[in-house]
Amino acid sequence: MTRDVPAAARPAVSGLRERKKAKTRAAIRDAAMGLFAAQGYAATTVEQIAEAAEVSPSTFFRYFPTKEDVVVTDDYDPLIVEAIRAQPPEVPVADAVLLGMRQVFEQLTEAEWESERRRQQLFRTVPELVARQLQATVTAVDMLADVIAERQGVARDDLGARALAGALVGISLTFLPPGRSGPYDAADFDRVRAALVELRAQLDPLTP
Incomplete structure (x- = not known):
């Protein structure tokens, strides 16, 4: 008993x-x-x-x-999602995402940064991991779209939520390149935010 x-x-x-x-x-x-x-x-x-x-x-x-999953699995995405959820409801959704990302990355140790650098190096040098990396990126967009939709109070498949998630992932990959040798700093996240503002300016002339 x-x-x-x-x-x-x-x-x-x-x-x-x-x-x-x-x-x-x-x-x-x-x-x-x-x-x-x-x-x-x-x-x-x-x-x-x-x-x-x-x-x-x-x-x-x-x-x-699988052995591939040792490299492909990103332990930080779920932490970022929870950090986004923890942001006060009055914080604009894009800022909540950036704050959540920054809070998670600021807590990484030197050993964790080195492990992440080695993981990203494998993506660049092992051909069989390329397809899995692409799928992992799609999964990251899905996770981010879900938490954005949750904060906005809209359906999970909302077009705007998914578009914002895709833009944030794309801009983050551009201005917060994975595999760098050292941690991101406040200036890196400022560049991401500035890029989002510029993206909006570029899209404003679009005719619906």
Whole structure:
């Protein structure tokens, strides 16, 4: 017979479980990135990654469905979505997105920046990852469109919400290039905001 966990203790237990899962996930990714750098992406197997991370192959697959997913999965997108949701409702939606992105990126450690740099380097050098990267970008647009629509109180497939999400992702990729060696700063996000203002100016003459 199992003993019931007191209600007051459940959040702490849940928090500990999530931290352990995050630690295991990070260990798997760090081990994979080290092996990719040492012997190449193609030569590295799931079994080697699991051994280096000191987990079983079945544990690997609980965190990453395939070897490609170690590289493709972006751990920061869900954090950005939650940071956007946390912005006060009076903040304009585009500013809420930029503030959410900035809050997440400002908290990254040097080790996390280095891991992200190596991840982006793989996208540039491993042909079989290109298609998955494109799909990951589409997924990022979908996630961002959902949270924008949520803040605007419109349907998830709203044309304006999806257009804004696509513009934000495109401009961010242009002015916050992935894989850079150091963190983004306030000036980087100011450039993104200025680019959005310029985009609006460019689109204003369009005839509906």
